[in-house]
Amino acid sequence: MGTWSEDQRVMWSALAEDPESYYFLYCAPGESNTIGAFSEAEKELLIKLIHSRPPCGQWGLFSLNFPHRTGLQVSLAKNLDF
Numbered sequence: 001m002g003t004w005s006e007d008q009r010v011m012w013s014a015l016a017e018d019p020e021s022y023y024f025l026y027c028a029p030g031e032s033n034t035i036g037a038f039s040e041a042e043k044e045l046l047i048k049l050i051h052s053r054p055p056c057g058q059w060g061l062f063s064l065n066f067p068h069r070t071g072l073q074v075s076l077a078k079n080l081d082f
Helices: 006-013 019-025 040-052 059-065 071-077
Strands: none
Touching (some): 006 019, 019 059, 019 071, 040 071, 059 071
């Protein structure tokens, strides 16, 4: 947590009340954020999960199915033409 921004610390402290906000912008502590295009496996999982368990606007929590990805990344990836 030493390299966290003040915003990340605040969101982490409110995790119990609002996990969606934290995971929309950040990965789990100790988990690095993957930058770049989704892998084929991630794309397949995204399509499968959107059909079986839609996120209903809760992209942060939905992103927990995608290690090293934030809710923002996953919400943007759903718009890609696979």
